[in-house]
Amino acid sequence: MSDPTGFAPHDHHACVSTALAAAEAACAERGARLTPLRRRALEILLESHKALGAYDLLERLAAEGLGDKPPVAYRALNFLTEQGFAHRIERLNAYVACSHPDAAEGHGAAFLICRDCGRVAEALADKAPLGADAQDAGFTVEDAVVEARGLCPQCQSGAGA
Amino acid sequence: MSDPTGFAPHDHHACVSTALAAAEAACAERGARLTPLRRRALEILLESHKALGAYDLLERLAAEGLGDKPPVAYRALNFLTEQGFAHRIERLNAYVACSHPDAAEGHGAAFLICRDCGRVAEALADKAPLGADAQDAGFTVEDAVVEARGLCPQCQSGAGA
DNA sequence: TAGCACTCTGTTATAACGTAACGGCCACGC
DNA sequence: GCGTGGCCGTTACGTTATAACAGAGTGCTA
Known part of the structure; x- marks a missing residue:
């Protein structure tokens, strides 16, 4: 396992x-366009290791004059997640920048979500979870998400965020 | 692993x-009340192995005169999930009846979601996924969800739903 | 250079999902 | 009787997400 x-x-x-x-290198290689809006959205996500809601991101973008309607934020987030630069945290309806931009595209991701400070750590799930179960059932896994909620080291020791 | x-x-x-x-036995034992509304909600979830949205459930309940306002459905679903009779599928914003009502309360659940027919199979995750990663990070996992999307055996063989 | 194709962005409007808060009802126990 | 607590009904609202169409920019090519 890799470090979370x-x-x-x-x-x-x-x-x-x-x-x-x-992200820039990947876009250059793939012919994808990291426009100012998309780049700024990624920067904002990268500012912290917390998950940001689409509307939170939108608010940040709007403050900089980069668009203030929901589709603007969702389109940027769709681009970033499609390219593997960000991930959606299903449990939070929120998004985090990918911590492993160098990993294979579409890598299986697993997240550790601190319920106290809200920070999210990403681990690479190098073996498919559920592999045995899925095989038993004859199920073909295309894409799996693993999201664990709990307490990070700092919050366990009473440090808060 | 158990059969999904x-x-x-x-x-x-x-x-x-x-x-x-x-569910009835568990309620009797715990002093929880499986009211007609809650019981019917569980029955509706049990009718298929597909995940049902809260508003889909509400529609079904409303058709039977059992309440037609969102909180009615959400309260029933909260009760069922708290008691372990149903699970929320985060990726779908939807709910399925628990397939392992006999398992330990609050068991770790893992789901196989067919993207074609929508059916959901539940496997018991008897070992915490992420255990190693979480430990590396000093993270205490309280609760983990595993949700895999893919194709079920029937849909792989072209049977559709 | 005009016209076209394509992608990205701007905007309106609305759908889908979820909850806070308050009031009434009923069963139970004292 | 009367309070207590749990459940249900309802209003109103908040949050998350998308469909659909219009406009702007770029680059191709005929």
Whole structure:
């Protein structure tokens, strides 16, 4: 398993710029267009390791004059998730930037969600969960989400956020 | 791993009555009240192995004169999920009856969701997924959801629903 | 250079999902 | 009787998401 980044102290500035650079490189390679709007949306998601609701993102974008109608936010988020630069957290109806921009596209993702501070760490699920069960049932898994809620180290030790 | 019921042909009548009996027994034991409304909501969920939206359930209830306002459906669903008689499928914003009413309360659930016919099979996740990752991060998992989307055996063989 | 195709963005309107809050009803126990 | 607590009915609203169409920019090509 890989390290689930997000809770441990880290060089967040580097974390952001690495992700942005990876996104730019991936877009160049794939012919996708990381427009100013999309890039800014990704930057906003990258600012913290918390999940951001579509309307929260929209509010941030609107404050910068980048669009203030829901479809603007949803289109940007669709682009980012399709390209693998962000993930949707189903339990929160919210979105986080991908912590593993270098990983294979469409990698199986697993999330650790702190119910106290709201931060989300992403682990790479390198083996499909449910593999045995699915096979038993003759089910073909195309895409799996794993979302765990609990307490991160800081919040366990009473540090709050 | 246990068998993920729901896709394979089975005696659905028995499936329904077993689940209802288990719910009644559990309520009796816990002092919870399986009122007519709640019981009927559970029956409706049990009618198929598909996930039902809260508003779909409400429509069904309303057709029987059992309440036609959103809170009615949500309260029944909250009761059923709290008691472990039903589960919420986050990816679908929808609810399914529990296929393992005999299992430990609050068991870790994992779902196989057919994207073609919409049926949902439930497997018991007897070991916490993410255990290793969570431990690496010092994260305490309280509750995890696993939801896989794909194709069930029938839909793979072109049978549709 | 005019016309076309394509993609991205702007906007309106509405659908779908979910909940807060209050009041009434009923059963139960004292 | 009378309070208590749980359930249900209702109003009103908040949050999340999408369909559909209009406009702007770019690049191709004939």
